[in-house]
Amino acid sequence: MTTTNTTIRDLVAEHGNLGTDVSRLADTDDLYAHGLSSLATVQLMLAIEDSFEIELPERLLVRSTFESVAAIADAVALLQT
Amino acid sequence: MPQHAPATDSAHAKAVSTVRAIAAQHADAVDLEARLPHETIDALRDSRLLGALIPQSLGGLGLSLTETCRVVEELARSCASASMVFAMHQIQVACLLWHQRTPEMEALLRRTADEQLLLASATTEKVVSGAVRTSACAIEPAGASFSLQKEASIISYARLADAILITARRGPEAPPTDQVLACITADRYRLDRRQVWDTIGFRGTESGGFLVQADGPNGAIFPDPFADISRRTMLPVSHVLWGHLWVGLAAEAVSRARALLRKQARSAPGSVPAAAPAVVDLVNRLQELRSLVYHAASDYQSAIESWQADPAAAGLVVDSLPFSIRMNGLKLAGSKAVVEIVTDAIEACGMPAYQASGPYSLGRLLRDAHGARVMINNHRLTGANAAWLLVSKDD
Numbered sequence: 001m002t003t004t005n006t007t008i009r010d011l012v013a014e015h016g017n018l019g020t021d022v023s024r025l026a027d028t029d030d031l032y033a034h035g036l037s038s039l040a041t042v043q044l045m046l047a048i049e050d051s052f053e054i055e056l057p058e059r060l061l062v063r064s065t066f067e068s069v070a071a072i073a074d075a076v077a078l079l080q081t
Numbered sequence: 082m083p084q085h086a087p088a089t090d091s092a093h094a095k096a097v098s099t100v101r102a103i104a105a106q107h108a109d110a111v112d113l114e115a116r117l118p119h120e121t122i123d124a125l126r127d128s129r130l131l132g133a134l135i136p137q138s139l140g141g142l143g144l145s146l147t148e149t150c151r152v153v154e155e156l157a158r159s160c161a162s163a164s165m166v167f168a169m170h171q172i173q174v175a176c177l178l179w180h181q182r183t184p185e186m187e188a189l190l191r192r193t194a195d196e197q198l199l200l201a202s203a204t205t206e207k208v209v210s211g212a213v214r215t216s217a218c219a220i221e222p223a224g225a226s227f228s229l230q231k232e233a234s235i236i237s238y239a240r241l242a243d244a245i246l247i248t249a250r251r252g253p254e255a256p257p258t259d260q261v262l263a264c265i266t267a268d269r270y271r272l273d274r275r276q277v278w279d280t281i282g283f284r285g286t287e288s289g290g291f292l293v294q295a296d297g298p299n300g301a302i303f304p305d306p307f308a309d310i311s312r313r314t315m316l317p318v319s320h321v322l323w324g325h326l327w328v329g330l331a332a333e334a335v336s337r338a339r340a341l342l343r344k345q346a347r348s349a350p351g352s353v354p355a356a357a358p359a360v361v362d363l364v365n366r367l368q369e370l371r372s373l374v375y376h377a378a379s380d381y382q383s384a385i386e387s388w389q390a391d392p393a394a395a396g397l398v399v400d401s402l403p404f405s406i407r408m409n410g411l412k413l414a415g416s417k418a419v420v421e422i423v424t425d426a427i428e429a430c431g432m433p434a435y436q437a438s439g440p441y442s443l444g445r446l447l448r449d450a451h452g453a454r455v456m457i458n459n460h461r462l463t464g465a466n467a468a469w470l471l472v473s474k475d476d
Contacts, residue, residue: 019256032308035256038214042468049472058475059395061402063308 007051008072012036015043027070032063041066048072054079093142096128097152101159108160109438111285112445115278117238118163118285121156122199125167132194134174139187140194146175146318147375147382150325157329158336161449162285164329166199166238168322169286173200173246175318176303177264179389180310185300189244189264200264201242203293204315207232207275211458214311215257219250220302228296229263232275237288243267247293248307260307263297270295282448283456313388313399317381319457320412324374327419327453328367334426334446335360335367341430341441359429363422370418377411403475409462416453423450 005027012031013022019035036044044066049056054076056065065075104121111118125131133149135141144152149171157164177190177200192198204213211234218231229249236245244266251259276290303310338360345354384398398404423446427434433441 032306033251033255033259035258037258038308039465039468042472045472055474056472058402058473061472062400063312 004052004073004076005069008048008069008076011044011047011051012069012072015047016040017043025069027073028068030067031069032067036066048076052076052080093128093130093144093148093152096130097155100124100128100130101155104156104163105159108163108285109445111160111162112448115280115284115287117241117287118160118166119241121160121163122166122241126197129194129197130167131170131197131199132174134171134178135190135194136178139191141190145382146321146385147378150322150378153322154325154329154332157326158333160285161326161330161446161452162283164326165283165286168319168326169202169237170200171322172315172318173202173244173264176246176262176310176314179314179385180262180303180305182304183300185298186264186303189266193244196243198243199238199241201236201239201245203231203233203236203245203247203291205234206248207234207290209257210234211461213248214260214308216248216250216260217257219253219255220261220263221253222299223296226296226298227263227302229265229293230295231293233291233293234276235288236272236291236293237286239272239289239291240287245270245293245295247295258308262303262305262307262310263295263301264303265295265297265301269297269301280452282445282450282452312405316405317399317408320408320415321374321378321381323453323456324377324411324415327415327450328371328374330446330450330453331367331370331419331422334423334443334450335363337434337441337443338363338426338430341433356429356431359425363426363429366418366422366425370415370422373411373418374415377407381408401475402469402473406466406469406473406475409466412457413459413462413466416459419450419453420447423447 009022016036017040045056060075066072100121103124107118107120129142132141133144137143153164153168156167177186181187181190205211206217208217209215218229221228231247244264246262246264248260248262251261271294273292274289275292278287278289342354342356342360388397388399423443427443430441434443436442437444
């Protein structure tokens with residue numbers, strides 16, 4: 001899980017275009033409150049699909065899936081089991 | 082199946098017909114003078130239609146969204162500017178109605194129905210232009226109240242508004258995308274006009290740029306993030322109501338073309354007017370546009386009912402990517418179709434339609450139709466859909 005979260009943090013840092021240093025955020029901090037835009041979310045979705053070799057199904061392509069590092073990790077875990 | 086019955090079947094047919102007649106009477110003056118259709122707004126007030134969407138329990142008429150859509154369509158046939166003012170007001174009412182959870186907001190809804198208040202919107206901003214999902218200005222907290230200063234690039238009918246719904250960053254430290262919506266009554270804001278409205282179409286909305294200086298109680302800020310209000314309500318309601326506006330404009334153009342065709346047929350019995358095949362095509366394309374718009378409105382109405390029956394349910398249609406893509410697509414397709422239908426109606430009718438005035442003139446309609454592609458600009462919507470299509474798997 002820790003490795004997953006580290007990878008997610010790297011992807012958020014690279015594609016999230018946040019106004020904040022991702023390393024200073026907690027896993028449960030709201031990424032939208034730190035500047036994640038809907039367009040950056042799309043780039044993040046694509047990066048997550050590529051990095052974890054998964055396809056996020058339509059039902060997970062909602063705002064709440066990407067609201068925090070922990071929420072993204074939950075979605076990834078769901079698809080990897 | 083979407084209901085294709087016109088608004089004239091409803092109990093409010095008479096009221097709508099009265100308002101339409103007043104709108105038609107003043108439409109040319111409103112356009113020529115680029116002034117607000119205040120006679121029509123007064124008529125809407127007299128018929129209580131400004132409270133169309135508000136439930137009867139709160140003093141409104143309790144019409145559904147699809148019923149309200151038909152009023153927009155009917156009004157658009159007489160005066161697109163008046164229809165736009167009515168539609169934009171109903172968009173604000175929908176935001177209040179479906180996202181209000183404070184006593185201040187419920188009171189404003191009741192007042193809107195009782196006093197037939199007119200609600201306006203300030204979502205665009207000078208520094209971010211049409212990117213309504215980002216704000217530069219911020220809510221400045223001051224204990225139980227807040228203040229706000231915004232260089233709004235467009236506020237429509239601001240001079241007549243009784244309240245304005247304004248977007249801003251959640252606070253001074255919030256990033257541009259972390260937005261809230263606040264509803265501020267006219268006694269709590271001051272407007273300084275920055276830019277005059279002198280467009281080729283929708284001239285009667287008297288829109289324009291303003292510096293807004295406002296304050297209000299904290300209860301005037303919606304608890305829901307603006308992202309949710311925008312996705313579930315403001316954008317889809319806009320696209321669905323505006324879609325009916327485009328249908329009304331296109332229907333009026335086709336109606337004028339058909340009237341001209343009848344006149345030509347009567348003056349030359351025994352022959353079919355040369356324009357007849359072109360008008361057949363126009364009638365078919367109007368029907369396609371109407372089907373597109375009515376079907377989307379009907380599906381959205383169902384999605385609203387599911388959402389309101391269980392707001393916390395997972396997998397709500399209003400939260401899904403295919404739904405947002407479809408609503409943007411509705412705007413793109415509808416706004417393209419209305420311009421094409423009005424343009425081709427001018428070609429089919431020839432000089433009588435190309436006249437600047439007269440019973441068959443399509444000049445004002447053509448100028449108004451072009452606004453459909455510019456307001457909530459199609460380039461921006463295409464860009465959003467292009468990005469979402471990269472991740473959405475739904476066909």
